[in-house]
Amino acid sequence: MEVRLQKYLADAGVASRRKAEELIAQGKVKVNGEVVTEMGCKIDPKKDEVTYLDKKIDTKETKMVYVMLNKPVGYVTTAKEQFGRPAVVDLVKGVNARIFPVGRLDYDTSGLLLLTNDGDLTYKLTHPKHDVDKTYIAKLHGIPDEGALQKFRRGVTIDGVKTKPAKIQIIEKDKDGRYCVAEIIIHEGRNRQVRKMCEAIKHPVMQLQRVATGDLKLGDLAKGKYRHLTEKEVKYLKKL
Numbered sequence: 001m002e003v004r005l006q007k008y009l010a011d012a013g014v015a016s017r018r019k020a021e022e023l024i025a026q027g028k029v030k031v032n033g034e035v036v037t038e039m040g041c042k043i044d045p046k047k048d049e050v051t052y053l054d055k056k057i058d059t060k061e062t063k064m065v066y067v068m069l070n071k072p073v074g075y076v077t078t079a080k081e082q083f084g085r086p087a088v089v090d091l092v093k094g095v096n097a098r099i100f101p102v103g104r105l106d107y108d109t110s111g112l113l114l115l116t117n118d119g120d121l122t123y124k125l126t127h128p129k130h131d132v133d134k135t136y137i138a139k140l141h142g143i144p145d146e147g148a149l150q151k152f153r154r155g156v157t158i159d160g161v162k163t164k165p166a167k168i169q170i171i172e173k174d175k176d177g178r179y180c181v182a183e184i185i186i187h188e189g190r191n192r193q194v195r196k197m198c199e200a201i202k203h204p205v206m207q208l209q210r211v212a213t214g215d216l217k218l219g220d221l222a223k224g225k226y227r228h229l230t231e232k233e234v235k236y237l238k239k240l
């Protein structure tokens, strides 16, 4: 059966599907010895030989790996970092596969980050049409009043586009009003979205941690540690 080249690369754990498209466009992928840069290209995994940077790809060898990491502050989620800062992939060195973060968390955000070599799942989970709830615990400057909370819930304009309705609930208040802790649930994944939304209601984020993606919870996983997902958790993600 024929498959699209970028899907084939993603399934083989070379990169996420979107990243694979970039690799193809950059001329790093060959099919039967010829560079292919066109995106619609389909291949037959049984007949065609595909190489990435001239290394043969073999999907039969690829075992899917799904990991949950408790990302500490001070790590980047990109694999290659221009400023030499530590990367989350360094924290999962014990995993015997090339795995990639599913989406991203800011350098200064901690918490639940999924990593996998299942490019198909990454593609699904990061696609805007899949509204997976992401739950954050945020420490905010000051204490938003009811008006500010309502504004947040209805959606605020960031980078010229209004955010979808979101949830916010204050779970702890400083007695002198200097800060509060809030549980925030959003289902979009725009760049620095929670931080920008909190800025928009004039209660900027002091600390931010992701504690859940859909039903998957960080639980008591220690900072900087990872665990493999259970079969049940993987099934759940694939069904989303």
Ligand code: URA
Binding pocket: 104, 105, 106, 107, 109, 191, 192, 193, 194, 195, 196, 208
């Ligand atoms: N929203 C943010 O502002 N930062 C993150 O890392 C995740 C969501």
